[in-house]
Amino acid sequence: MLAPAASATARVDHLLIAEMVAAGSRVLDVGCGDGALLQLLSDTKNVDGRGIEVSRDRVNACVARGLSVIQGDADRDLADYPDGAFDYAILSLTIQATRQPKPVLEQLLRIGRRAIVSFPNFGHWQVRAQLLFTGRMPVTENLPDAWYVSPNAHLCTIKDFANLCRVIDARVERSVAFNAWGRRLGTWVPLTMHNLLGEKAVFMLTRSQPY
């Protein structure tokens, strides 16, 4: 279980990831931002955590708070790591901002024994409704930027992502969707409903084949 203090402030998707990660494991958080997830994993699961972050200011802030973080980006720098270097390679709300999601995901599965990927679901009913009724690119709490400033180059739906997993032959160990109120959708809910009601999704993947 997580410490109550940690769970009070943390993001729901971070808390789920912290649940998925085994204590004391080696973790790489790609696109670690301000280091909140790494800090949570370090505090609650005593992981050996590393981060990659594209923004220099955020990297420096992470290092100043004692996290092991380097300046880099998912598209370019994952290739440096050896096979199976981490127990978990995490891409938290970042895949939609990469230039090439497919190779990034493949790299993630190469360097981590498991990959954990979270992303905003473009199939959420609000997104669909906005596009349908206003005829413009959706702007929601989850996707707050106008299309011309958004870093999100490759938005996808939960079904799209599940399809990519099939394309690259990754096995989905677990998938969870959160609704707009941060509640988890039950596993009994079919994928189509996840895709409609889920605002964010978290997938845990493994390779089907050894590298």
Place this chain on the structure above:
Amino acid sequence: MNTVNQREFLKAADARLLEANTPSCDILDVPASEPLRLDCDRLLAPFRVAYKTYGALNGAKSNAILIAHALTMDQYVASENPVTGKPGWWENMVGPGKPIDTDRFFVICANILGGCMGSTGPASINPATGKPWGLDFPVITIGDMVDAQVRLIDHLGIGELFCVIGGSMGGMQVLEWASRHKERVFSAMPIATAAWHSSQNIAFHEVGRQAVMADPEWAQGRYLELGREPRNGLAVARMAAHITYLSEEALHHKFGRNLQDRDTKTFSFNADFQVESYLRHQGSTFVDRFDANCYLYITRAMDYFDLAAEHGDVLANAFKGTKTRFCVVSFTSDWLYPTRESREIVQALNAVAANVSFVEVESDKGHDAFLLDEPELSAAVRGFLNAAAGKRGLEPARETR
């Protein structure tokens, strides 16, 4: 040189030669029976390591930080330099409550092998001849400097250093420590450095060495025994090198095209421009505190440094199996050791899945930024050491002052 200047010079030179041979700090004298095998395959013994310590070693001997100094620095990190009378060169970083907190850590800094502040080098007396070593001193490497430091750490009874930190050539020593003696380095912080000396850097060093050797006072390196000194040559070497430590932007901000103490150009070769006057000053103060032959030897050691070449041309091999925690730091305006070269170190460390942080500090101060008060650097040093101290089981930091 008139007589007054000459007397001043001799006084300065005396203080310097005194420090080179009878340093006013702690010393380790390694006896003739325990020679150091140098990378050039010569044996060096006896030899001396002059060092300063700050703070106290804890009972478990687990809180020792070794600071490796740069080309023209010395062991006086956080205390007055006995030759110049100036404060320590890293007082903003090292001291009670500072990022490298001497209330918490036991800080060691040794004058490098080949230096002129008390460790054995070209300006020391060769016990075999009773004369200064001069060019009889063997050509040393960064690895040799590190191996001499290992003797000191052994002497102090320290098994594992909590951290090895250094900028520029100090960073090269950090990398060499983390490669040659990985099991003795818990954490490492190479700052503003590279895993090999670039062709451009070797070129600048060669200009400096040629300036020294072209000065007739250098006397084939025998100036000390002849009571002479290649002041002009060494000053020119320093002037050229000093430009590489700054950035175009920093020079422009500091001096622009401003004239020095005059309103118009003099149509002569006097120091009309402030930047000229500044460089001349840098050159002449340097000569008062540094030995010309040492400058030749140490720049050579840097030129020879190539950690990848030592490991089959694959830098990652240098760090294979490392458990050391690394924090690599570079500066945006450092063109002597650009960020690109730090990134190569990071890539090599990633290739062996080492625990590495990498901070690029935004600064317009050029290479010299690592010596200056750069808040982002201080924050990185403090944060990295705190986290490492936690992992090492050291007591948490007291409230920062």
